[in-house]
Amino acid sequence: MSNYTRRDLLKTLGAATVAAATPASALWTNMAHAADAKYQVTPEKGAKLRVLRWKRFVQGDEDLWNANTKKFTEKTGIEVRVDNEGWEDVRPKAAVAANVGSGPDIIVGWFDDPHQYPDKLHDLTPLANYLGAKYGGWYDICKRYGTRDNKWIALPLGIVGNLLVYRESHVKAAGFDGVPKDLDGFLKLCKGMKAKGTPAGLALGHAVGDGNDWVHWLLWAHGGKMVDEKGNVVINSPETVAALDYIRELYPTFVPGTLSWQDPHNNAAFLAGQCSMTNNGISIYYAAKNSTDPKLKEMAADIGHAHFPIGPVGKTTEFMQITQAMLFKYSKFPNAAKEYLRFMWEQEQFNPWLEASIGYVSQPLKAYEKNPVWTVDPKHTPFRDVAQGLMDNGHAYKLGAASAGVMADYILIDMMAEAASGQQTSKAAAERAQKRAERYYKI
Amino acid sequence: MALHKPEPSNDAGGDMNYLVSMPRKVATIYLPTTVFLIVLLFPFYWMTITAFKPNEELLSQDGNPFWVQSPTLAHIKKLLFDTSYPEWLWNTVLVSVSATFLSLVCSVLAAYAIERLRFRSSRFIGMGIFLAYLVPPSILFIPLATMIYKLELFDTRLALILTYPTFLIPFCTWLLMGYFKSIPFELEECALIDGASRLQILTKIILPLAVPGMISAGIFAFTLSWNEFIYALTFISSSEMKTVPVGVITELIEGDVYHWGALMAGALLGSLPVAILYSFFVEYYVSGMTGAVKE
Numbered sequence: 001m002s003n004y005t006r007r008d009l010l011k012t013l014g015a016a017t018v019a020a021a022t023p024a025s026a027l028w029t030n031m032a033h034a035a036d037a038k039y040q041v042t043p044e045k046g047a048k049l050r051v052l053r054w055k056r057f058v059q060g061d062e063d064l065w066n067a068n069t070k071k072f073t074e075k076t077g078i079e080v081r082v083d084n085e086g087w088e089d090v091r092p093k094a095a096v097a098a099n100v101g102s103g104p105d106i107i108v109g110w111f112d113d114p115h116q117y118p119d120k121l122h123d124l125t126p127l128a129n130y131l132g133a134k135y136g137g138w139y140d141i142c143k144r145y146g147t148r149d150n151k152w153i154a155l156p157l158g159i160v161g162n163l164l165v166y167r168e169s170h171v172k173a174a175g176f177d178g179v180p181k182d183l184d185g186f187l188k189l190c191k192g193m194k195a196k197g198t199p200a201g202l203a204l205g206h207a208v209g210d211g212n213d214w215v216h217w218l219l220w221a222h223g224g225k226m227v228d229e230k231g232n233v234v235i236n237s238p239e240t241v242a243a244l245d246y247i248r249e250l251y252p253t254f255v256p257g258t259l260s261w262q263d264p265h266n267n268a269a270f271l272a273g274q275c276s277m278t279n280n281g282i283s284i285y286y287a288a289k290n291s292t293d294p295k296l297k298e299m300a301a302d303i304g305h306a307h308f309p310i311g312p313v314g315k316t317t318e319f320m321q322i323t324q325a326m327l328f329k330y331s332k333f334p335n336a337a338k339e340y341l342r343f344m345w346e347q348e349q350f351n352p353w354l355e356a357s358i359g360y361v362s363q364p365l366k367a368y369e370k371n372p373v374w375t376v377d378p379k380h381t382p383f384r385d386v387a388q389g390l391m392d393n394g395h396a397y398k399l400g401a402a403s404a405g406v407m408a409d410y411i412l413i414d415m416m417a418e419a420a421s422g423q424q425t426s427k428a429a430a431e432r433a434q435k436r437a438e439r440y441y442k443i
Numbered sequence: 444m445a446l447h448k449p450e451p452s453n454d455a456g457g458d459m460n461y462l463v464s465m466p467r468k469v470a471t472i473y474l475p476t477t478v479f480l481i482v483l484l485f486p487f488y489w490m491t492i493t494a495f496k497p498n499e500e501l502l503s504q505d506g507n508p509f510w511v512q513s514p515t516l517a518h519i520k521k522l523l524f525d526t527s528y529p530e531w532l533w534n535t536v537l538v539s540v541s542a543t544f545l546s547l548v549c550s551v552l553a554a555y556a557i558e559r560l561r562f563r564s565s566r567f568i569g570m571g572i573f574l575a576y577l578v579p580p581s582i583l584f585i586p587l588a589t590m591i592y593k594l595e596l597f598d599t600r601l602a603l604i605l606t607y608p609t610f611l612i613p614f615c616t617w618l619l620m621g622y623f624k625s626i627p628f629e630l631e632e633c634a635l636i637d638g639a640s641r642l643q644i645l646t647k648i649i650l651p652l653a654v655p656g657m658i659s660a661g662i663f664a665f666t667l668s669w670n671e672f673i674y675a676l677t678f679i680s681s682s683e684m685k686t687v688p689v690g691v692i693t694e695l696i697e698g699d700v701y702h703w704g705a706l707m708a709g710a711l712l713g714s715l716p717v718a719i720l721y722s723f724f725v726e727y728y729v730s731g732m733t734g735a736v737k738e
Contacts, residue, residue, distance in 0.1 A: 057698035083680040102592035263699040
């Protein structure tokens with residue numbers, strides 16, 4: 001579990017200031033040669049690999065991934081075929097591959113996928129240790145998702161940042177100079193924006209990314225959690241009720257319709273000018289920036305990104321999508337696959353790929369914080385630090401089938417939506433969530 | 444007690460004329476039909492206008508959302524030339540036609556055997572086939588995936604052509620059993636007396652009479668194959684092997700950015716073949732569903 005406190009934030013800001021004052025090339029040289037980590041595997045002769053990954057978020061991501069793969073083939077002679085699937089559809093395919101014992105050698109999946117079938121995956125500990133030593137170490141959240149029983153069962157590729165996206169002028173008009181850092185201030189901002197006719201809107205429908213991300217933050221910010229350290233379901237708690245009471249006050253400030261919003265709805269509503277603050281990746285900003293419509297271009301200049309406020313627990317409690325590569329034991333060429341992963345995660349390949357992903361994906365290894373993509377446009381910069389304060393969806397117990405089941409069943413989002421809409425009292429919504437979650441954690 | 448006095452009639456229609464008075468017609472026929480048509484056709488209308496709306500108009504709050512201000516073919520162009528849509532369409536046609544044909548052949552033989560051969564436990568087998576239809580594909584796809592991998596059919600069209608009949612055959616068999624049951628047995632008895640074999644009876648007597656039933660079963664099978672998603676998603680990985688329902692979702696959704704125009708164009712073009720098929724065979728289809736040969 002990560003404990004990213006205000007103190008850590010100050011340290012990071014200090015480090016970032018030093019980094020900003022130092023020439024980037026010098027930092028790169030220092031970083032690359034600081035660790036004399038070694039890792040070597042001998043790929044099997046005649047190896048051929050098949051990789052399944054999620055479909056691009058931006059064209060550059062896919063282009064660079066394929067270019068790096070081609071480079072790998074040219075260098076090693078190992079043929080690699082990369083297939084793509086919609087990001088939500090990779091998960092069932094990975095589950096089928098794990099269960100039937102056949103399929104792509106490497107699958108780039110999501111969240112706690114590796115923890116659902118850890119015995120079907122190759123141990124990637126030597127490779128992860130090598131990369132960690134060479135590139136400044138893995139973020140805590142990456143260790144949490146990538147390891148099980150002190151073994152690396154997946155190689156984190158990155159985090160799809162999800163921050164508050166807002167119209168700077170509308171926030172200012174509501175009387176605030178940016179998004180407040182505390183929950184009370186955030187509520188006041190939303191009320192102020194509503195009063196000015198420029199409301200916020202955060203998804204309360206079954207939105208896998210946007211919905212899950214912000215409701216987890218809200219619950220954890222109040223000190224609530226789904227399970228305790230022993231795996232007991234404890235969602236029906238005073239802290240949860242406090243979070244639900246908060247959302248009951250927050251929800252009336254939203255633009256109508258958020259109860260049915262899924263992942264694309266807030267993008268459309270924001271770009272259409274229906275709402276002036278939501279939570280999202282960098283995609284809204286890019287859609288506005290790259291549009292040929294002058295109104296949207298104007299909007300892009302007015303877009304700001306901010307981290308979620310900190311609640312009574314006194315530390316960042318954000319939750320975002322993590323993506324990681326899994327190497328399956330059924331692979332006939334595990335060494336070739338490991339070599340492919342090493343190659344793709346090395347700075348010569350990873351940095352251009354990260355840059356081409358224009359901020360959609362944030363790095364899993366600390367050294368890549370220095371990638372120019374984070375400073376080329378100041379609106380990108382908040383996405384650089386998303387991995388630092390993240391928590392995982394299994395909090396505070398281990399990740400596995402139960403944590404995946406609870407999230408796939410949208411228990412948390414439903415609880416928040418029921419309380420927000422007034423369909424249930426805060427207490428009743430928490431009780432219902434408790435009963436639903438217990439079914440998963442009983443197994 | 445006052446007696447009800449019949450309303451005077453204006454024409455030779457007599458006492459039944461009240462049934463066709465205009466207000467009643469409007470209330471009982473035109474209004475419900477109009478409501479039904481609107482509910483049924485609105486999604487197609489929305490799909491069509493979205494396919495021709497430029498992106499700016501899709502997001503715009505100005506103007507009439509139910510009409511296209513400046514139509515564009517950009518989404519159709521993107522769909523046809525920037526994605527593998529033509530290949531997906533070809534795959535979908537190939538898979539649907541093959542799976543439908545295969546299923547119909549099996550179903551005709553199964554339904555005829557169960558209805559006419561009168562072997563022991565034929566009723567139970569008929570019931571068993573129907574129950575097999577009730578097993579949802581979301582449960583079946585994991586064992587089927589194991590078989591597909593073992594047979595080394597993964598990522599081939601054959602994987603779909605051979606798995607779709609698992610849900611098509613039970614339905615078609617069940618539908619054709621009902622149809623065969625309504626064909627008079629005397630016709631077969633006459634043929635038997637004339638020395639026809641079972642196969643001759645099936646091909647020369649029963650099948651020509653059962654054409655409407657087979658068309659119904661065929662259309663159903665074709666539509667189910669055309670729209671199938673979960674097997675196509677699980678058993679196919681390569682872009683060039685994908686079918687339309689899976690292909691459009693993979694290519695036209697980038698994270699949380701949905702290319703609505705191209706998605707709707709894909710759905711529109713994808714639904715046309717099914718609509719055309721229905722329009723050609725609608726009469727057979729209706730008679731296939733409502734009964735068979737009248738004695």
